[in-house]
Amino acid sequence: MHRLAMTMAAAGLFASSAMAVELNTAAVTYKGPEDIDWKAPSSNAGVRQAVVVGDPSKPGLYVQLTKWLPGNMSRPHFHNNDRYFIVVKGTW
DSSP states (O other), X not given: OHHHHHHHHXXXXXXXXXXXXXXXXXXXXXXXXXXXXXBOOTTOTTEEEXXXXXOTTSSSOOEEEEEEOTTOOOXXXXXXXXXXOOOOSSOO
């Protein structure tokens, strides 16, 4: 009987967590991959970039996606502030 009660409780939790929830668009914004506005910067035709949050030309936090086109790469260079990178797909 104890196992039956545990199984029913687990099934209830699973069912309640599987229900769809409507997002509050005042609190959460999102874009699908098809909605990303990729742009070619004037300094490098072999890359496409999309700013997600903030402004890279101003001080402060910003998030930018970068997509390297086939046959292109990032040559050695430096930045006068810290940058953090995450490779989502491929090798860098």
